[in-house]
Amino acid sequence: MAGKNNTGIIVILIIMAILLGVKFGVFDFIITGSETMNRNYPSIVDAGSSVQVTYSVSGASGNWAASVIDNLANCKDKNGNLIPIELPGGWSGKIEKKFVIVSTEGTTVTQTYQIPDYEGMICTFSGNYKFGDKPIKSFSTQTIQTRIVTPICNSGADSNNDGIIDRSELGEYMTKWVNGQTTRTKLGEVIMEWVDGC
Numbered sequence: 001m002a003g004k005n006n007t008g009i010i011v012i013l014i015i016m017a018i019l020l021g022v023k024f025g026v027f028d029f030i031i032t033g034s035e036t037m038n039r040n041y042p043s044i045v046d047a048g049s050s051v052q053v054t055y056s057v058s059g060a061s062g063n064w065a066a067s068v069i070d071n072l073a074n075c076k077d078k079n080g081n082l083i084p085i086e087l088p089g090g091w092s093g094k095i096e097k098k099f100v101i102v103s104t105e106g107t108t109v110t111q112t113y114q115i116p117d118y119e120g121m122i123c124t125f126s127g128n129y130k131f132g133d134k135p136i137k138s139f140s141t142q143t144i145q146t147r148i149v150t151p152i153c154n155s156g157a158d159s160n161n162d163g164i165i166d167r168s169e170l171g172e173y174m175t176k177w178v179n180g181q182t183t184r185t186k187l188g189e190v191i192m193e194w195v196d197g198c
């Protein structure tokens with residue numbers, strides 16, 4: 001009878017120890033391996049600008065830490081050709097970020113990427129993260145695009161608003177002038193924009 005009572009007391013003590021352990025965070029350092037991370041940023045940015053990329057952790061609890069290696073590279077122009085290495089701003093073909101996110105400092109980290117000064121290109125982010133000693137996981141592959149700043153044609157002859165006076169738009173203005181719908185001066189402006197660009 002006495003032995004049974006002792007067993008009961010021991011069980012109660014073990015349960016109390018576990019509850020106290022949970023309360024004071026003794027079991028909180030467990031990294032389960034089901035934690036994930038993603039990156040967020042504006043998908044279209046100005047050429048030559050600094051872009052903030054935010055890395056966010058999901059599914060983590062207690063104490064944890066994760067290492068990150070992320071790359072912005074493989075920049076291509078609108079024809080799909082790789083962008084030359086030599087660009088304004090010291091672009092070397094790749095930007096690599098290495099950092100660590102620790103639970104005590106929050107679940108997000110922001111990194112700044114200096115985007116190459118090249119309009120209308122698409123670059124690709126690819127990288128991975130590793131929580132504690134768990135296996136490395138890959139980020140989803142994502143792209144970022146630089147804006148094309150379209151010049152404005154002051155003559156008003158750029159009917160499709162692509163920043164270029166093409167020969168058909170010039171031809172339309174010639175017809176307008178022939179028909180007396182515009183002046184020779186105005187036709188001169190359109191010719192100059194066709195020759196020199198807007």
Ligand SMILES: [Ca+2]
Pocket residue numbers: 158159160161162163164165166169
């Ligand atoms: Ca045009």
